[in-house]
Amino acid sequence: MANHYSDSTVFQLIDQKKFGHLVQKWDMDKGIRSLTTWEMTCALTTCLALRLSSYREVEEALGIPRSTLGDAMSERFHGFFQDLCDEILLQIRGRTSDRKLKRGIREILAIDSSECRVHGSLFSLPQWKQRKGEGAAAVCKLHTIYNVDGGWVEEFKITGARQHDSPVSLQLDLQPDKTYVFDRAYNDLDFWLKIMAIGSHFVTRLKSCEKITKLQIKVVRESKTTDSVLYDGFYQPSPVQLHRHQEVLEVTCLRHIIYRDPLTQKIFHFITSDFKLSAKTIADIYKRRWAVELLFRWLKGHLDIRYLAPKKTNAIKIQLAVAVLTQLLLQLKKINLRFPGTLWELLRKIRTSAIRQTLNRSASIRGCRWTAAPTHIVQDLCF
Numbered sequence: 001m002a003n004h005y006s007d008s009t010v011f012q013l014i015d016q017k018k019f020g021h022l023v024q025k026w027d028m029d030k031g032i033r034s035l036t037t038w039e040m041t042c043a044l045t046t047c048l049a050l051r052l053s054s055y056r057e058v059e060e061a062l063g064i065p066r067s068t069l070g071d072a073m074s075e076r077f078h079g080f081f082q083d084l085c086d087e088i089l090l091q092i093r094g095r096t097s098d099r100k101l102k103r104g105i106r107e108i109l110a111i112d113s114s115e116c117r118v119h120g121s122l123f124s125l126p127q128w129k130q131r132k133g134e135g136a137a138a139v140c141k142l143h144t145i146y147n148v149d150g151g152w153v154e155e156f157k158i159t160g161a162r163q164h165d166s167p168v169s170l171q172l173d174l175q176p177d178k179t180y181v182f183d184r185a186y187n188d189l190d191f192w193l194k195i196m197a198i199g200s201h202f203v204t205r206l207k208s209c210e211k212i213t214k215l216q217i218k219v220v221r222e223s224k225t226t227d228s229v230l231y232d233g234f235y236q237p238s239p240v241q242l243h244r245h246q247e248v249l250e251v252t253c254l255r256h257i258i259y260r261d262p263l264t265q266k267i268f269h270f271i272t273s274d275f276k277l278s279a280k281t282i283a284d285i286y287k288r289r290w291a292v293e294l295l296f297r298w299l300k301g302h303l304d305i306r307y308l309a310p311k312k313t314n315a316i317k318i319q320l321a322v323a324v325l326t327q328l329l330l331q332l333k334k335i336n337l338r339f340p341g342t343l344w345e346l347l348r349k350i351r352t353s354a355i356r357q358t359l360n361r362s363a364s365i366r367g368c369r370w371t372a373a374p375t376h377i378v379q380d381l382c383f
Contacts, residue, residue, distance in 0.1 A: 010329050010350070011042050013336070018087050026080040035068050037076070041084070043069070044322040045329065048303045050351060055309075073315035078158075081321035085153070088328040092152055095335050106201070108148040108285060110292035111172070111182040113165050115139045116300070117307045118316055125313070127160030140308070142299075142320055143168050146292040148181075151343065152331045153295070153324050158317045166191065174198050179274070181289045189241050193248055196273050203285045206256075206269040216267060219258055229279040231258035235271050259283045299323055302344060 019038065023029055028037040035043075043062055052058050055066035122128045122138040129138065139161035145154040154175075157168055166188040174180070176199035184205045195202045206212055219231045235256035242249060257270040257279045272282050300306045303323045308316045330343050339346050 010333055011045070013088070013091070013329055013332050014041075014084070015087065015091075019084070022080055022083050022087070025083070026077055028076055028080055035064060035072055037080070040069075040072050040076070041081075041322075041325075044318070045326050048305075048323055048326045049347065050354060051304045053304055053309070070310075070315075073310055073318055074312045075314075076318070078314055078317035078321055081318055081325060082156075085156075085321060085325050085328055088325065088332060089152070089154065092150070092328065092332050092335065095332075096150055106177060106179045107150070108179050108181060108288055109154060109175075110146045110148050110289045111144070111169065111180055111186060112146070112289070112292045112296075113141045113143040113168070113185075114296035114300075115141055115161050116305055116320070119309060119311045121311050122313065122316075125160065127162050128313070129160075129162055140313075140316055140320070141168075142296075143172075144292065144295070144324075145172060145180075146295050148288050148291045150331075151291075152328055156321075156324050158320050170194065174200060176200055179203065179285060181285055183289065189237060189245060192254070192271075192273070193245065193252070196252065201272065201274040203270060203272045203274070203282055205286065206271055212269055216258060216269070220267070228260050228262050228283070229257065230260055230267070231256070232279045255282075257282055295327075298344070299327065302347060303327075 023037050043058065043064055046052070046062065047058055050061070052061055055069055058064055058069055059066050116139065118128065118138045118140050120138055125138070128140060141159050141161050141163060143157040143159065143165065145156070146152075147154050155173055157171065159168060165185040169182075169186050169188065169191045174195060178200045180195055180200060180202045182202070182204050184207045186204060187207050192202055192204075215231070223230050233256055235254035237245075237249065237254075253275075255272050255275055257272070259268045259270060259279065259282075260266070261268070268283070268286070270279075270282055270286060274282065277285075303326060305320065305323050308319055310316050310319060327343070330346055333339070334343060334346050337346075
């Protein structure tokens with residue numbers, strides 16, 4: 001069964017020795033008679049790459065019984081696949097970190113979350129209900145730290161939709177000498193100070209309030225220049241925050257920038273811990289946060305994770321973890337091959353090669369008048 005779908009070199013990027021250690025760590029193959037963890041990993045990755053959206057399609061395409069795959073998704077812990085993503089990430093960092101260190105560049109990491117609809121049976125779980133006013137649906141959240149410069153997921157967590165972004169952000173593993181950029185959902189001084197404590201910087205936007213509105217009116221009224229930077233000064237936290245973090249804020253300053261977009265004339269309030277970069281550069285860094293939105297669009301569009309059919313929370317977390325794993329494997333493949341195109345172009349070549357191989361085999365059936373096109377060029381590149 002495994003030979004049908006595990007011959008691609010994408011799976012050979014996974015270190016078998018480390019894979020075995022993770023299998024032992026999580027007892028993934030304990031008492032397993034069929035569908036080993038390796039077969040399961042290859043099958044799930046193939047399902048996402050080829051957009052096989054149901055257990056029935058998997059059974060017909062890969063020969064894995066629906067009940068076997070369903071039981072494996074429900075019973076085998078999702079933490080294994082998150083650890084496997086970390087192993088692939090280490091390989092990616094090993095291939096790309098040297099050039100960044102030599103150039104002395106602070107990598108930009110974008111933090112955000114996106115919602116995916118899940119099976120309606122999970123609506124009864126308190127944390128998986130969608131927010132009020134958005135319809136009766138069960139939803140989960142994929143929280144990610146995305147490397148904007150490299151194009152891969154640095155870390156992710158999966159929760160129910162009613163779990164707010166700020167508490168989850170405090171659980172993320174942060175790295176030194178980075179610049180984190182995020183939107184107003186992470187307007188939490190505790191999180192900002194955590195980033196600064198490890199030696200990194202952040203760029204974010206402020207939520208609207210009376211104090212900010214008054215300052216904006218004053219700055220716009222007094223502004224006598226057409227420059228996009230209207231204000232560049234210090235940020236004063238609220239009295240409650242000052243009292244709570246008095247010792248830290250006595251030696252720590254935050255920067256407040258009021259920026260007017262030259263094209264739309266929309267005014268933005270940026271908060272950052274970086275006092276060295278120009279205000280225009282800070283605004284440009286925040287614009288790059290949009291890359292994480294494009295990541296979610298890529299995952300949902302090309303790997304088809306807008307709706308997750310499993311009825312168990314563990315199975316949903318496995319499916320999302322494998323989606324991240326697939327993105328990391330493709331990114332590692334792209335780096336190893338020095339592939340000049342986009343990640344989607346690489347995935348498309350892999351898909352078309354797999355389809356052509358299948359059609360070539362079917363064309364050998366006696367009486368078939370159709371002859372498939374040669375596939376050796378694509379196979380040499382992708383397989």
